[in-house]
Amino acid sequence: MASLHSSIKDNELQFYGLVVLRVLIGWHFLYEGISKLINPYWSSAAYLLDSKWIFSGLAKAIVANPTLLSISDYVNMWGLTLVGVSLLLGLLSRYGSLVGMTFVCLYYLFAPPLLGLEYGRPGEGSYLIVNKNLIEACALWVLYCFPTSHIIGLDRFLPGIEKN
């Protein structure tokens, strides 16, 4: 692991590849968040109502309770936006990666494309067990393990952020 870490630092192609990955995922999160913020009618209810597997009971409990649903909506809208800003600008990006990974893992677990689970929502791709949420979660894990924001990003100006 240590040799991989140092080789990433010494290999510009690998390093900038990670920066690009961070920026692209940041862009995606930021727009997902902002598009919900600017739509006064957006609600996580539709997604939650269609939940299957282990979290479906929790999802229905959230939808049934207006307070919990509001919290869920608020956390999603602002969480996605802040993670997006964090990754895009390289501001506290390791934390951003971790929080972002939690978000997409939850999206995966609330509606995983497992055998036998069928969803009412129209899908935009074809998935079997692995879907884009799972892949994005793994990509964020990679970004967490190989931080770049202390070199390319606002973290460069923050004292105390790991500079390796």
Added chain:
Amino acid sequence: MSKKEKPSKNTNLERRDLIKGLATVPVAGVFLANLWRKMKRDAEKKANLLSNLVQEKSAPNVVKSLSNSRHLNIGIIGYGGRGGHLVRGAGFATKGWTDTAYKNSQKNKLDKQFATFMSQEDLNCSLVGVCDLFDNRAELGLNASLNDVRPGGKPKTGATRYRHYTDLLANDAIDAVIIATPDHWHSRISVAAAKAGKHVYCEKGMTRTFDEAVEMYDAVKENGITFQLGHQNRQVEANEKAKQIYQQGLLGPVNLVEIATNRNSSWGAWVWDIHPDGNKNTIDWDTFQEPSPNKVPFGEEALKRFFRWRCWFDYGTGLSGDLMSHDFDAVNQIMDLGIPKYASSSGGIYFYKDGRDVPDVWHATLEYPDKDLTLLYSASLSSSNPRGNRIMGHDATMQMGGQSGGGSIHGFIVTADELSTQYKDRLENGIINPSYPIYTYSPGSKQVDGVTSATSRYFAQKGLLYTYREGKRVDPTHLHVKDWLDSIRDGSQPRCNMDVAFHEAVACAMATESYLKGRRIEWDPKKRRLV
């Protein structure tokens, strides 16, 4: 690279620090610029679609608040399944119903039936009279009148049971009656109630025959009572919104309207349970069949007819009065169609060969030559394929729901026609895509969305969006009963008053008569008769 990153006081390196630290800020700038362009484009698109086409209006004000002004005593005649629902709409449910609904809500957090009932407005009325020809159901009505699990708390008074509707109408303390008997009794009881000065809420279909409809119309008008026909769709916001869109010409000239019933269950085909307590001692069979053309002695056949009355023309009109009436009234609400000039219908008993005489597959064509329009109704009781209702215009089509039924609560979508004249330029410029709706309406949401996607189209069709977010669900039946009671208090006309109710009654009677006589029926408005 690591060497380059060591902190330094060298100016070049500081500048390099700055550049690297801010390297992705331009990306954020590109993001914001594109976000701005997208928002502007969406706003333009929306403005283009909606400001020109749809004059925004706030949601219709469905709830008046007059319930506290005058206490009303009501009676129920016919406490069956629908009667029970109507009385719940007025604020009275049986103990059994509230217990079950409460238990269901505890088991399933999404089951809001109990919460919806308890959050109904207290309509400031008492259920003081119950009349039913089956003892068991009359008892349920009395039970409902006394149950203190209700909006508004403990009822002021319980109900008295009446064996015959004339006895109930003779009670001067009763201001208004809900009539939820089988159709063959509607006219006779409504006329007697109007003559007794009682206000009437009558279930649909309004009458079994055309003559009964005329008699009922005259009685209501002559006695000046407040009359409401039981089409609770009149309270559904989607229909009001659809009416605005139609009136604003969004659809262009409309020459064809299709409405449909698609059911595929024995319950949906009126094969209802024969109650184990039903026998000659608990059912007043002779009174039940008094107005029907054919008399049947009490026995197994009579029990079937009593509990499954919709299957015989002796007591109702089958698909016509039960189901076409709902969808006809919804279209009449949206388009103000009135009574058709001609009606013809056909069908048969193709699936439920159980001794019934009403068809289980049936279609009616209603012609409006003065409006250049045909209304087609098509029904099957052996397929639940959700055909929905369509108002088909030269410029756009409005698709309402995916399933017909009592007061459709589904949303609707409006999709432009690819060969539309009105939208020709916009179609060519790509502002309008005929594959996606130009307007969607989802119940529970006040959203008017001109920028739609496959997902929003899907949820509009399913009609489940955002209902829970609004925090409160309202039962249209409650609103319809409330509308009636409020109108009694302020002397206004309720939404499904006799004028529009008469349209439904005559249109359905024409279609029924066409089936029975095997020929086209014409409406003569001058002589007020069918030819």
